[in-house]
Amino acid sequence: MNDDASPAAPATGAAPRPAPAMPWHRRFVQALLYGRNVDRDRKARARLGLAVFGFGVIYAIIAAKLVIFAIAPDSHAARRGSSDAVGTARPNIIDRNGELLATDVKRPSLFAEPRRIYDVDVDIELLTSIFPDLDTKDLRQRLGNTRRGFTWLKRDITPQQQAEIKRVGIPAIGFVTENKRVYPNGPEVSHELGYVTVENTGVSGIEKWLDDQGLLELHKAGFATDRQQEPVVLSLDLRVQHVLRDELVAAKEKFRAKSAAGVIYNVRTGEVIAMASEPDFDPNFGREAAERDITQAKINGPGFMGETFNRLTNGLFEMGSTYKAFTIAMALDSGRYNLNSLVDVRSPLHYGHHTIHDYHAMHRPISVSEVFIYSSNIGAAMLARSIGVSAHQAFLRRFGQLDRLKTELPESREPMYPKHWAEVNTATIAFGHGISVEPLQAVMGVAALMNGGILIPPTFLKRSEAQASALGTRVIKPETSVMMRYLMRLNAETGAHGTATKADVPGYYVGAKTGTAEKVFGGHYIKKRLMTDTMAVLPADDPRYLVFIMLDEPQGLKEDGYFATAGMNAVPTAARVIARAAPLLGIEPRFGLPTPDKQILMASRLTQ
């Protein structure tokens, strides 16, 4: 430090300065500290320079470090964050009301590093004491190969087991937190969701669809963390789904059917509100169900439909009389027939060795509406024949009955119909024989007949009416649709032989059409093995939902006189489903409505 006494000292002073006047004791201390005749000024300046340089370097380092921190964010925290995120997360799947259908939970999985194991026998002993179900031989094989760096021991262990292993402290054994797919509703919603592998990869259903939408690529890249994924909203309503499945299980039991399937479908949006195909499986144990199906298929031979088989989107069936709805609609839409046009059905039709006859022969010409409600095969065949083969084909193609139906569910089948479509084929297809379609495909077509004539592709994702109308294509005139509604209601109210009348749940103004098809085995129709189905629309004057029920080989009950046609089994099942589901679907019951001709035909004429 300079003294105040020598402020005027020249900065570059080379000449020695006179010693400043200082008290003797300070001079003494300085002599002791620095020695005599030392130019303290210069020394101080050099020191100061050194200090400036030193601090400058330190500050430069700090500044550089700050810049590095600013550019590369905290590597420490980043490492911690990524360690747990195994990139196999899947988005939640929720129903239309936000109820959880599928979710990921974190479960620890156990792995080993055989290269680092000291004593395989000790490890195996300890492991089998905690997991009695582990196979010793298999374990020895996995752990014995000391060149391997990694092997899974057990996926999805419980927290108790994890704590146990930590307590015992087995060397070279560790945990990884993995995503495990959980379906809280068990078998309630099965075929729609599908299931996943142990690696959380979708195998079937919406899960497979999600993977095809790009999730699989995310998984492979390891980027699928759970925070960036929006839940997938399905069109299903869990409550309605439960009602449908519950009634189908009961019906399958009651009528000792081989299988039972059903759909509840929104005719205005094409949304599948509920869909069940019994028998079904628990998606939590989808792999086991698939294995069971494979062993069963070996026993039962081809054509076997197991638990994981969705009859509605993956099965092909002849829909029987339900298909007459298309024939009648085609006849009405052509403009050549109206509801009262007469059709002569007195004599059976002959095509070579084929004979088309009615179950209940009519001995007079009947009107088009009677063809529908008496379910006359001859009448339907004659109507289709008069429209012509190519027009019939074109009509069905417009309704999407001849092409593979594409929905979100990956499982689908190409419909089966004759390659050489002769007049006899048109005649039989007119009443639903000779063409096999996915039931959901028929539902889509009938929905178009009901909703005013717009064909909307079905979906399992939530969709608004505006979105649906953008996708829809007009396939028949609105007036034809009105007439079809009338016929459906008339059939449910007064249907001949009481086939569909059991579907008329009071208050919901149901319209219905039934179908009973004999199953084909080896090219022959078998009388005793029936496939019964029913389509019910509610409310018939302003359709909102279509209920489809299908039973495979139902047995006749004693109280029904051992009859096993649709009116005895599929129709009452549909009625039970409607009675329970309609309040959930928000359909207001109405009583004391006028007859269908007034409520549907006259009302629509007034509004047009």
Place this chain on the structure above:
Amino acid sequence: MRFLHLIVVAALVSAAVYVYKIKFDATLQAERIAKLSTDLRRMHDTNASLRAEWSQLDNPARIQRLADRHLKLRPIEAAQFDALDNLPDRAAPAAPAETPDPIANMIEKQTADYPTGSTRKPVAAR
């Protein structure tokens, strides 16, 4: 000069202290962030498994089983619903408003003339 030096030294020391403090705070914050995000993740996971469990308990099939066992309820029938329009109107008043009502008149007259303790008006009137 000395004054300037003092200031520089003081500034240097305080800057060093300040930088150290910032660094220390930053470390604390980083640790806090790490801890919070760990907590968040754990809660997220717990939330997911609790939600799954809730859905399992809330499953309609289970509710139906429990209802069948413990309750004497039946599914609702269409006839049990009714529209608001079908509700009967509110009962007509016992006497139409125009007809003279001697008792009401008497009460109204009294409250107009004689103050009661429950209103503030009489205080002003007194």
